Amino acid sequence: MKMEYLPIKERFPRLEELRENHIVIKFGGNAISGQSDLKRFAKDVAMMRSLGLLPVLVHGGGPEITREMKLRGIEARKVAGLRITDTQTLEIAEYVLNRINREIVKALKGAGVDAVGVPGYKSGMIRCKRKEPILAYDEEGNLSTIDLGHVGDVVSVDGTQLGMITASGMIPVIYPIGQDEEGGHVNVNADTAAAHIAAALSCEEMILITDVPGILTDINDSASLIKEISMKQVDELIDEGVVMGGMVPKVEACRLALEKGVRSTHMLGGKDSEHLLRQILDGQHRGTRIVNG
Ligand SMILES: Nc1ncnc2c1ncn2[C@@H]1O[C@H](COP(=O)(O)OP(=O)(O)OP(=O)(O)O)[C@@H](O)[C@H]1O
Numbered sequence: 139m140k141m142e143y144l145p146i147k148e149r150f151p152r153l154e155e156l157r158e159n160h161i162v163i164k165f166g167g168n169a170i171s172g173q174s175d176l177k178r179f180a181k182d183v184a185m186m187r188s189l190g191l192l193p194v195l196v197h198g199g200g201p202e203i204t205r206e207m208k209l210r211g212i213e214a215r216k217v218a219g220l221r222i223t224d225t226q227t228l229e230i231a232e233y234v235l236n237r238i239n240r241e242i243v244k245a246l247k248g249a250g251v252d253a254v255g256v257p258g259y260k261s262g263m264i265r266c267k268r269k270e271p272i273l274a275y276d277e278e279g280n281l282s283t284i285d286l287g288h289v290g291d292v293v294s295v296d297g298t299q300l301g302m303i304t305a306s307g308m309i310p311v312i313y314p315i316g317q318d319e320e321g322g323h324v325n326v327n328a329d330t331a332a333a334h335i336a337a338a339l340s341c342e343e344m345i346l347i348t349d350v351p352g353i354l355t356d357i358n359d360s361a362s363l364i365k366e367i368s369m370k371q372v373d374e375l376i377d378e379g380v381v382m383g384g385m386v387p388k389v390e391a392c393r394l395a396l397e398k399g400v401r402s403t404h405m406l407g408g409k410d411s412e413h414l415l416r417q418i419l420d421g422q423h424r425g426t427r428i429v430n431g
């Protein structure tokens with residue numbers, strides 16, 4: 139309680155460092171869901187903005203897309219944490235992501251923030267090339283070449299356009315459907331998209347909010363949380379099969395962001411995203427910090 143009365147500088151030691159800086163916050167479908175989660179999150183984002191930070195939001199929608207596919211009798215398939223995306227899956231992904239996006243924008247507006255939904259393909263914001271087939275273990279456990287379909291590798295992100303949106307006082311809320319060389323739409327993993335966006339904006343900080351508290355050594359035990367880890371140690375955990383599935387694109391996103399000059403990357407559980415603002419500004423995250431090296 140006492141902390142509430144401290145001067146703002148003492149309360150938030152990182153404020154000066156982060157003020158006027160873009161900060162990319164990505165959250166997944168299971169991490170922040172339901173109206174109360176969304177309301178709390180929107181309030182935090184509004185506060186960030188009023189303190190002079192420039193939040194840029196990126197969201198996925200994995201669980202909702204899978205649910206919608208099930209409803210339509212289609213089996214969802216993923217390889218190495220990436221969704222195999224045929225034409226029908228892409229159509230469903232776009233439909234679901236657009237719906238989620240509108241809910242987020244509405245929640246932000248409800249919190250008094252001027253927000254704008256941005257599909258990644260809009261005005262070439264996220265340009266991609268079609269992903270080459272990848273060598274991976276299929277569902278039967280055999281190593282084979284797998285074509286992921288309408289999935290993109292990010293080639294570039296238009297940071298200037300994004301900067302113009304934030305400079306006009308709005309918060310962009312981006313969903314990761316990119317534009318390919320032919321002007322078509324491709325599915326991009328939301329963590330990967332967030333990393334490219336953070337790099338294009340030369341962000342100080344990228345935060346990935348997910349449905350687990352961070353990297354766990356035992357996926358069934360949230361007490362096994364790793365508070366800080368280097369990329370070298372992450373590689374060992376991938377080799378050991380400890381980091382797998384949707385966690386792989388997440389750690390790779392952190393690697394990419396760090397390599398491209400983003401200063402700091404964190405993972406945080408949706409449940410721990412309470413007081414997200416304080417966690418960012420006092421630098422004491424409850425999740426996993428991933429560092430270069
Ligand atoms: N070592 C690990 N520690 C924690 N989670 C792990 C680990 N290995 C694999 N995972 C899985 O990674 C998942 C998080 O990635 P996932 O892609 O499912 O969510 P998201 O990226 O937050 O959402 P979306 O894909 O919708 O954007 C966890 O729910 C967990 O099942």
Ligand SMILES: [Mg+2]
Pocket residue numbers: 166198200328329384387
């Ligand atoms: Mg994911």
